[in-house]
Amino acid sequence: MFRLRADTPPAWGEAIAADFVSFLQDHGHNERKVANQALTLAQQNHRRVALVADMIELAQEELGHFKQVHDLLAARGHTIGQDKPDPYTGPLRKLLRKRDQNEYLLDRLILFSLIEARGCERFKIASEVLPEPELRDFYRELFACEARHHGLFLDHARTLFGRDVADARMDTMLDAEAEIVRGLPIRAALH
Ligand SMILES: [Fe+2]
Ligand SMILES: [Fe+2]
16 A cells, blocks of 8 residues: 555645535546546456456446435435536646556556545545534545555556556656645545
8 A cells, every 4th residue: 555645634624524515526426437437447458357347346336436425415405516627637647658558557557546545535534524424424434445446456557567567657656646636726526
């Protein structure tokens, strides 16, 4: 398990507690997008059977999270809302090397691992600051899932490309992710 190199500031916890509906809506769309991306990885790497099997399972799990977030919102009289662009994923995706297929796959596995690790860090904060016990319990459960998903992507990267290559790329991308996180605006959204 790698440690993230920039901590989410306490002001973020205050922002999501003050407007948890916006936070839930944004979080819900993130779950949906991870499910989509897992299915895309499965489709593009159909010969890598172990990866495909794990991506199908992950997509099911993330879709389940999307439904849970949707249900929590609906029970409170809200919709899932519109998906809005976020200032985190775009800059992260710019780190992907696209010239070589293997490099591109490695970078995407590392990128997804980082996104899961950041989700893990932020859901832990959510589990401590949100106003309702039901929401705090929900984010405590998710926090454990994201820790597992972070490891899943990293394991695939190490299996497919070797531990040294995967860890070296992770090291570079951890620095870049930390830089992006330090520049994020504080808002009631996952990122
Ligand atoms: Fe999830
Ligand atoms: Fe996840």
